[in-house]
Amino acid sequence: MNIVEYNNIIDKLSVHVKSFQEGFSLLSKSSTLKEFGTDFCRILRGNFFISDVNLFFKGNDTTEWKSVVVHNEKCYECLPYLKPSPEVHIEYFSENEFSIIATLPSTDGSFWGLVIGRKLDKSEITEIDKITLQMFLQLLDNAYQSFTNQKKEKQLIFSLNHRVVQLNSLIDTGIEISKLHKTASLLELSLERAVALTNASSGVLQIISENIIVSEIGFPGNFDREKVLSSKNKIDTSVEFQNIKYLFTLSEKESRNGIIAFDQTDEILLQAFARQVLAALENEHLHSEAIDKERMHQEIEMAATIQRKIIPQHLPEIEGYDLAGINIPSLEIGGDYYDVTKLKDGRYLLIIADVSGKGVASGLLVNTLNASLNAYVENDFMLTEVADRLNKIIYKASTPEKYITGFIAILDPLTGTIEYLNAGHNPIFYANNGKLKKLDKGGLAFGMLDFAFPYESARIQLYPGEKILFYTDGITEAMDSEDEEYSDQRLESFFLSENPAKAKSFIENLMADIKTHTKNTPQSDDITALYLSRNR
Amino acid sequence: MMSSEFNLVTEAKDNCIVINTTGYINNIGGQKIVDEFYKHNSNGINNVVLNLANSNVVNSIGISFLIEIIEKLNQSSGKLIFTNLDPSIEKTFTIMGLFQFAKKADNLEEALKYL
Structure with a gap:
């Protein structure tokens, strides 16, 4: 070379x-x-x-x-x-x-x-x-x-990024579906995301009640139901809520080289989506319950407002007499009632009543009693006859365990004469010449029986310096922290010894005495009192 | 919310094509997009707008086809612009790093301005 x-x-x-x-x-x-x-x-x-x-x-x-x-x-x-x-x-x-x-x-x-x-x-x-x-x-x-x-290296980066997408989407989907209050929307979104993140070709969500498919959702829109369910390459999982089964099935995991088998991550991912759906369904249920509860609460508040209007805000002034009353319900809607109304003949109707039990049902009966009484005051008021009619009305309007005890009195202000009728109520205190008398003549509580046990009325004479206390058992049964009741004896003693110049002061002092007894023990029953004294 | 069968419609605009998709971008959808791209790319089209207004679900296989288009266009200084992205897809593309090599636009008009 x-x-x-x-x-x-x-x-x-x-x-x-x-x-x-x-x-x-x-x-x-x-x-x-x-x-x-x-x-x-x-x-x-x-x-x-x-x-x-x-x-x-x-x-x-x-x-x-x-x-x-x-x-x-x-x-x-x-x-x-x-x-x-x-x-x-x-x-x-x-x-x-x-x-x-x-x-x-x-x-x-x-x-x-x-x-x-x-x-x-x-x-x-x-x-x-x-x-x-x-x-x-x-x-x-x-x-x-x-x-x-x-x-x-690219595939590894792609795969890592895809894992981040899966995690991110799982979190985002959880948040998104928790905001959806339509069950169908949250199920559709969950299925879509589960299909996409596992690279499934398609998926079906079946909603099953008592082994019967009641509804079915598929993705994508052109999915072949039979192909998905009969596929040999599929994964499924289910969750159950309120006896309804939600069965997710995903089929045909895709790759650039054709269909491949689902891996364990896909199964974990699908289970996570299903659990999110379960949580969302539970949240939706709780949300709906909360709305119902709130609606109920609003209705009860409205009913309580209506009932508060039944209890008089101001009592009529009767010349020669002094009147004061109080009503403290233990729940929003109470079962106690009192009122003082002038009749067309110049006399006054005084009433105190106590519906058995408390709450909305008792409140409704109080309303019935009030409405019935108001209808009768427009006419000639015959006490025993009105009592008989009230009994029938309350019997018809209430359930067997509901009844009303009441004390009705008709005061003639000119003479001081009082005609009264006690319908199963606790005896009303009358201080006559410094001595306690208990007014108990009348009959059964209103609404107990519909057949006629005739009501009887009685008369007393209220002299200047004398007084009457109408009350409900919420006072005598007011308990302290050791379940010790205020008691009939303490009320009798208080009634005879307390003689303030004003009826209002009597009521205030009575409430203070009850509070001294109960201290901070929560009130368990409605407390109602009406006090009448004759000045001259 | 549910997407129907995947399909696409392509519009030619000056020096670019706008591919409008409908439905799930998976293996089938991704393959159709890539085929459509190569059909026009072989005729010298180097700018592509992918309008995903009617596609709100994409899987990673679908994304791999989109990456293939991006790589091909990068070799020839071409551009791929995504538009009308569903927020969940936008987030997915961000995590997958697609916006390092392709742009996104709120709407078609804005996308065409990038070209």
Whole structure:
């Protein structure tokens, strides 16, 4: 070899080395195998002055050769000459359409097959060409490793990002569905997200009550129900709320290479979505209950307001007499009642009543009593006759366990005469000449029985300086923290000993005395009192 | 809320195409978008607006097809603009890093201004 030939070889190899370096950078950045192969063939053609370079790829020992780049269809005839083995295998042909057939193993178990045509100048493959080919086969191997590593790195980043998306979406979906108050919407959203985040092709959510499917939701809109449910590639999970089962089924996990099996993460993810649905359903139920409760509370408040209007805010002023009353319900709606009304003949009707029990039902009976009484005060008021009618009305309006005890008195202010009737109420206190008398004549509580036990009334004479206390058992039964009652005796004693100038003061002092007894013990029953004293 | 069968409609606008999709962008939807892209890209179209107004669910396979388009366009200095994104999709694309190589626009008009 002379110096010129030697320099030519050096120059040629320099070009090949430069091409090798540039080629590595280009091939490593390829986005697809096809692009990788096309660029490699281009590099090889440029360096060998060969127009016909055909490239094949074989994923592993068991797969078939796949064409990547084909310039000459006849190259397929050379496939039997490709020898997949752990070693590089190269055959050179001098009298053939193809000059080189090479098989190259890769580190990932795949193989490259090269079928190279003849040089453009028809010259034979030289020893230098063979060295160059070895160099470019090394390039193919190195660049392919770099290409696959970059691809793996991308897949890893993609996969990690996808995990973040799954977690994020799980949290977001939980928040979103908790804001939805329509069951159908939250179920649709959950199914959509579960399908998308597990890469399922489609999904079905069945709502089952007593083993019967009552409703079904699918995603996407064109889903094939039978295909989803009969698929061999599916996962499912269910949650149960109020005897209704929500069964989620997802089918056909997608990949770029076709359908693959769902993994454990998909199952965990689906279960998490299902649990979110359960929590949302429970929240929705609690929310709905809270709304109902609030509505009920508002209605009770309204009823309480109406009832408060039944209890007189101001009592009539009766010349020569002093009146004061109080009503403190233990619940929003009480079962106690009192009133003082002037009759059309100038007399006054005084009433105190106590409905058995408390709450809304008792409040309704109080209203019935009030409305009935108001109807009768417009007419001639015959006490026993009114009592009899009230009994029948209350009996009809109430349930068997509900009745009203009451004390009704008709005061003639001019004479001080009082006609009274006690319908099963606790005896009313009357201080007559400094002595206590208990007014108990009358009959059964209103509404207890509908057949006629005639009511009887009685008369007393209220003299100047004398007084009457109407009260309900909420006073005598007011308890302290040790369940000790205020008692009839203490009330009797208080009634006889307490003689303030004003009726209002009597009521205030009575309440203070009760509070002294009960201290801070919560009130367990309605407290009602009406006090009447004659001044002159 | 439920999306129907996936389909797309493409409009040609000057130097770009607008691909309007409807339905779940999964393997099928993603493949259709990529096929549509390559059909126009082979004719020299390098700018793409993907209008997802009627697609509010996408899975990771669908996203991989979109990344393929982004990579292809990046090699030829082309642009991909997403528009009318559902908030959940926008968040997903952000996490997956799609907006490092593609833009987003609130509406079609704004998307066309980027090109």
